[in-house]
Amino acid sequence: METQYYKQYSPALGRDMECKIYGHAGRPVIFIPCQDGRFYDFENYHMTDVWAPWIDSGKIMVCAIDTLDAETWSDKANDPRWRICRHEQWIRHITDEIVPFLRNIANERNGWTGYPGVMVFGCSLGATHAANLFFRRPDLFDGLLALSGIYSAEYGFDSYMDDLVYENSPIHYLKNMAPDHPYIPLYNMKKAVICCGQGPWELPDSTRHLQSILTEKDIHAWVDFWGFDCSHDWYWWYRQVEYFVPYLLGER
Template identity: 75%
Template sequence: MEVQYRKQYSQALNRDMECKIYGHAGRPVLYIPCQDGRFFDFENFGMTEVWAPYIEAGQVMVFSIDTIDKETWSDSNSDPYWRIRRYEQWITYITDEMVPFMRDMVNERNGWTGYPGVMVFGCSLGATHAANLYFRRPDLFDRLLALSGIYTAEYGFGSYMDEVVYENSVIHYLGGMPLDHPYIPLYNRKKAVICAGQGPWELPDSTRQLQGILQDKGIQAWVDFWGYDCSHDWCWWFKQVEYFLPYLLNNE
């Protein structure tokens, strides 16, 4: 498996950001680590082994990036006004810097003049961020794999609410989306998988709430609840990736 390490300065964040890239060809996949996670977690926790058949076959190139959760969602003692604006800078880093970099690399590697869209994948708080990216920017992301996420910004920001929190709280902005919003048919041309277990340390109520909103808005997504033995842990996320990836990678 080809593996590359990159460190690049981010204008949006005013700091260097690190990433690892797994694979030599295929569609781009953006991996968001779990809460407070780092770019090397995809490899260190063994997720590369689950994705290896698809990476080595040239079906996907996985780009694993850093979170800045310690400055944003996790820093509960600091001012939420500034924390959510720092988070918005991280979103801009992804959409305006990381995605174009990914596009250029996969186009070069595959000999493409366009690209098939970016899949975004995460577990736990990484799933929260992944879903936010997918639903905010369906012009950039055409696949979502969100495992064991929480889809309201209340998890990181409590009762604090302003326009930037609202724009980053999936349950809030999808709940307020008009039925004739142009994003809805755009979502329905794509594929999204949102899964939660019901076992130890899982919090499936947020996923149930999101499922109801998606149904009310006519937004198609595969929302799946696994059993009471399914815990909030890597061993289950490995199984879920193996189960859902064939569906997401099928272009039909």
């Protein structure tokens, strides 16, 4: 498996950021780690092994990035306005810096013709961020795999709400989306999978709430609930990746 490590200065964040790309060709995927996670979690938690059949065959190229949760969603002792502004800078880092960087590698260097073709994938809080990116920017992201996420910003900001918290809380902004909003046809041109187990440490009610909103708005996504044995853990996320990725790639 071809791997490339990068450490580059982010103007959006005012600091160096690290990432690692797995694969030599194919559809670009951005992996967002779990809460407070780092780019190397994709490899250290053996998610590379699960994605290997698609990476090694040149169907997928995964870019694993860093979170900024320790400064934002997790740091509840600090000012919530500062934290959500910092989170918004991280969002811009992804949309304005990571996506063009990855497109350059996938489209220009490796010959990927599915422009824009960027899928976003995450587990736990990584799924929260992935879904938020997909629903906020369907012009940039054309696929979503969100496993065991929570889709309200209340998880990180409790009862605090302002304009930026609202914009990072899918349950809130999708609920208020007009039925003729131009994003809805964009969502429905793409494939989105949102899955949650019902076992230990899972919080399926958030996914159920999101499902009800998607149904109400006629937004087509595959929302799936696994059994009461399915816990909030890597073992189950491996199985879900194996199950859902063929659908997202059009293999079945």
